[in-house]
Amino acid sequence: MKEIDTRATIRPTPEAKGYLDKLKKNDVFDRMIDAYLFAAAYAIQNNLEISKMTLRDRQDLVVLNRVDEDVLLALAAGIHAIRKRNGQDEPSDSKELLEILTQYAEVGITELKQRWEGKVGSQIQSDISNIISSSVGS
Amino acid sequence: MKLRLKEIHLQNWKCYQNEKIKFALNTEGNIWIVFGKNGGGKTSFLEAITWCLYGSSVISRKNLLQYFNRTARKQNPELELSVFLKFIKNNDCYSITRTAKRVVRGSSESVEIQEASFYKNGQRKQNSREKIESILPRFCKEFFFFNGAKIEHYAQITHTEETREAIERILGIPELINLRDDAERALKLIEERLHQASLANKDLKKITDEIKEVQQKIELKREQIEKAKQELYKQSEILSSVKQEGNQIEELQGKFKEIERLKLEQINSESALKKAEQEVKKYLEQAPITLMLDYVREMVDDLQVKNIIATRKTVSIKLLQQLLENDTCVCGRCIDKDARQYIIEQLEESNISQNRTKQEIDRDNLRSNLTRLSKYETPDYDEILDEQDCISEKLDEIERAITRLKKETKGISQQKAKEIWRKVGQEENKYKQKQQDIERLQNDIDRLKHQENDLRRNREKLAVNDEETAMLNKQVKLAEGLYKAADELIDWHIEQCQRTIEEHTSKIHHQITNKPEEYKRIKINDNYTLRVKNSVGDLLIPTTLSTGEKEILAFAFIAGLNLASETAAPLVMDTPVGNLDTIHQKNIINYLPEFPSQVILLATDRELPKDILDKLKPDIAQIHKIQREEEKDRSIIMEIEK
Numbered sequence: 001m002k003e004i005d006t007r008a009t010i011r012p013t014p015e016a017k018g019y020l021d022k023l024k025k026n027d028v029f030d031r032m033i034d035a036y037l038f039a040a041a042y043a044i045q046n047n048l049e050i051s052k053m054t055l056r057d058r059q060d061l062v063v064l065n066r067v068d069e070d071v072l073l074a075l076a077a078g079i080h081a082i083r084k085r086n087g088q089d090e091p092s093d094s095k096e097l098l099e100i101l102t103q104y105a106e107v108g109i110t111e112l113k114q115r116w117e118g119k120v121g122s123q124i125q126s127d128i129s130n131i132i133s134s135s136v137g138s
Numbered sequence: 139m140k141l142r143l144k145e146i147h148l149q150n151w152k153c154y155q156n157e158k159i160k161f162a163l164n165t166e167g168n169i170w171i172v173f174g175k176n177g178g179g180k181t182s183f184l185e186a187i188t189w190c191l192y193g194s195s196v197i198s199r200k201n202l203l204q205y206f207n208r209t210a211r212k213q214n215p216e217l218e219l220s221v222f223l224k225f226i227k228n229n230d231c232y233s234i235t236r237t238a239k240r241v242v243r244g245s246s247e248s249v250e251i252q253e254a255s256f257y258k259n260g261q262r263k264q265n266s267r268e269k270i271e272s273i274l275p276r277f278c279k280e281f282f283f284f285n286g287a288k289i290e291h292y293a294q295i296t297h298t299e300e301t302r303e304a305i306e307r308i309l310g311i312p313e314l315i316n317l318r319d320d321a322e323r324a325l326k327l328i329e330e331r332l333h334q335a336s337l338a339n340k341d342l343k344k345i346t347d348e349i350k351e352v353q354q355k356i357e358l359k360r361e362q363i364e365k366a367k368q369e370l371y372k373q374s375e376i377l378s379s380v381k382q383e384g385n386q387i388e389e390l391q392g393k394f395k396e397i398e399r400l401k402l403e404q405i406n407s408e409s410a411l412k413k414a415e416q417e418v419k420k421y422l423e424q425a426p427i428t429l430m431l432d433y434v435r436e437m438v439d440d441l442q443v444k445n446i447i448a449t450r451k452t453v454s455i456k457l458l459q460q461l462l463e464n465d466t467c468v469c470g471r472c473i474d475k476d477a478r479q480y481i482i483e484q485l486e487e488s489n490i491s492q493n494r495t496k497q498e499i500d501r502d503n504l505r506s507n508l509t510r511l512s513k514y515e516t517p518d519y520d521e522i523l524d525e526q527d528c529i530s531e532k533l534d535e536i537e538r539a540i541t542r543l544k545k546e547t548k549g550i551s552q553q554k555a556k557e558i559w560r561k562v563g564q565e566e567n568k569y570k571q572k573q574q575d576i577e578r579l580q581n582d583i584d585r586l587k588h589q590e591n592d593l594r595r596n597r598e599k600l601a602v603n604d605e606e607t608a609m610l611n612k613q614v615k616l617a618e619g620l621y622k623a624a625d626e627l628i629d630w631h632i633e634q635c636q637r638t639i640e641e642h643t644s645k646i647h648h649q650i651t652n653k654p655e656e657y658k659r660i661k662i663n664d665n666y667t668l669r670v671k672n673s674v675g676d677l678l679i680p681t682t683l684s685t686g687e688k689e690i691l692a693f694a695f696i697a698g699l700n701l702a703s704e705t706a707a708p709l710v711m712d713t714p715v716g717n718l719d720t721i722h723q724k725n726i727i728n729y730l731p732e733f734p735s736q737v738i739l740l741a742t743d744r745e746l747p748k749d750i751l752d753k754l755k756p757d758i759a760q761i762h763k764i765q766r767e768e769e770k771d772r773s774i775i776m777e778i779e780k
Contacts, residue, residue: 001440030422030423031423034422038422038425040426041430045430067423070427070511070514071423071426073434073507074434074514075430077433077434077508077511080433081436081440082433125418125523126523128425128519129519129520131429132425133520135428135431
């Protein structure tokens with residue numbers, strides 16, 4: 001199993017970055033990267049389709065050494081496991097792994113944006129609680 | 139002896155074009171409800187009643203122009219509006235009608251108002267104003283026609299001389315005053331005759347003149363004492379207000395301490411909130427771990443399988459090395475050349491595998507990290523958020539309390555406290571001075587009366603010498619006795635009435651206030667101003683009470699007055715409980731069935747929701763509803779089922 005290179009920089013699309021900024025401003029997440037990685041986890045958990053995802057005009061967000069190592073490890077495990085479940089090739093190096101992670105995060109952000117449309121910060125936090133509770137319960 | 143409203147007829151009055159409501163008085167209930175939406179015409183209904191009774195003193199001539207129905211005015215610019223009221227008391231029927239006409243001259247418009255007509259049992263009575271005053275005195279109108287939206291006003295309504303007179307009229311005191319005045323007039327008349335009759339007798343004339351002089355002095359002193367009493371009352375108001383200010387400042391010392399304590403609590407709560415926020419932050423940062431836990435466990439299992447395979451490989455190498463060293467096969471035979479070559483090739487290959495050891499170490503580390511991660515315990519997010527909310531709410535409360543206390547203590551210093559208490563001392567001295575003035579004047583009156591009595595006795599002795607003066611003197615004595623008796627009766631009756639109102643008002647107030655432990659009773663002053671006596675014995679001025687408390691106090695007084703008077707007047711309440719808190723609302727609603735007279739409530743559905751209506755049902759006589767017909771720009775009133 002490949003691990004995510006913590007020296008790498010995560011690079012979302014401008015659309016995703018815009019929404020991440022909104023979530024930060026609404027005090028839902030303290031950092032944009034936390035929201036981005038949560039979206040990736042959400043997408044993996046729901047096995048969202050990433051093959052049609054095209055990533056354009058990507059911008060630097062943050063170097064991954066600012067992120068909890070356990071979170072990165074869990075996400076790496078998640079990507080390997082879901083690829084395996086889906087009968088797809090597992091990533092062969094950390095660069096590919098990071099690319100897949102970004103795709104999941106992007107598709108997750110699109111999905112969550114729809115899900116949280118019209119909701120205020122506290123409602124979104126409450127929904128996150130629901131997402132997590134249902135994950136623990138499942 | 140209840141006075142009850144039986145009928146009301148509104149023509150071209152504001153939103154009403156031609157509406158007649160009949161209140162069925164033959165029912166058990168004492169409550170009539172008229173429901174209406176905001177802007178539907180409830181207040182117009184109340185205004186119609188007061189205008190019919192009191193005319194321009196409640197709605198000015200200029201403002202009345204706005205009261206002509208808009209739609210009817212378009213069809214007929216010189217429109218006439220009218221309000222008709224019918225009251226029943228015992229078996230007597232009182233009808234009052236007032237009309238006004240809109241007059242248009244060129245571009246200017248004005249209004250002509252006719253004097254109200256007053257009928258008793260179908261017979262028109264002259265001087266309608268006086269007649270209306272006799273059944274519903276104008277200065278007491280706020281007691282009968284109660285506008286919940288203007289409750290601020292109620293703390294002041296008993297502060298005029300006219301109101302005092304009006305209250306006494308309700309209590310039947312003017313009849314007694316008339317008796318006293320008649321006796322006084324008779325006394326003066328007889329004394330004047332005695333004076334005329336005694337002109338021939340020099341000594342008698344001298345004494346009569348002296349009596350007259352003393353009487354004039356007594357009259358003067360009485361006027362002075364009356365004035366001094368009024369000043370004493372005003373002084374008591376000032377003193378009470380300054381004392382209250384002083385007490386409030388003393389209370390402020392405690393508030394300063396409270397601010398300090400709250401500030402400490404604020405610091406602790408802020409730090410707790412910061413900690414809780416950090417926890418939320420950390421939780422959201424680690425949220426992906428929880429979502430990935432199943433996958434992590436899957437990978438742990440996967441790596442475990444790979445590990446078992448690698449271990450097996452290591453054991454095989456060791457075995458091959460032992461075979462080469464011993465040169466013997468596991469079956470006991472010697473190893474031949476081909477077999478040896480094969481084992482060497484296998485071991486060489488395994489050397490390449492040994493290069494993988496670092497990778498295996500990494501994999502072991504990975505497996506151990508994933509194993510640790512797979513045991514990750516997800517914190518209870520709801521609990522963390524709840525805790526954060528709790529602390530945040532507590533902090534808000536503390537901040538609000540500090541702001542409130544700071545506002546209450548704004549501009550207050552020890553210096554100011556001292557100044558106020560010095561002022562209290564000064565005002566107390568002024569009050570005592572006024573009391574002494576009254577005492578002195580009373581002593582003067584007593585002395586003069588004593589002197590008058592001596593003179594009267596002397597006159598009596600002299601008067602017996604002449605038949606006419608003897609007879610007139612006897613009459614003077616009788617008239618004097620009657621005057622004194624009437625005077626005493628008035629004092630006694632007023633005192634009795636005031637005590638009765640005080641008892642009733644205190645009892646009702648205790649029943650409906652939301653602070654029955656704090657507000658012990660209601661004190662009614664000689665001029666019918668109110669004071670609330672609290673648990674520590676202070677007499678609070680109504681202006682210092684909250685808006686809702688003022689309404690409650692006014693309501694208790696109105697009910698008390700109704701109970702004490704023999705002519706209980708109807709109570710029409712607009713927005714009856716709209717400005718009250720839920721406890722006051724509940725208490726007033728619960729009390730309404732006990733109200734001693736007819737109650738007409740002009741309310742919105744929200745003010746009297748179904749549960750309250752159900753509770754009131756046994757005491758409801760009728761329910762009417764004001765229906766707004768927007769397309770016709772008018773309101774109609776219809777009876778609906780209870």
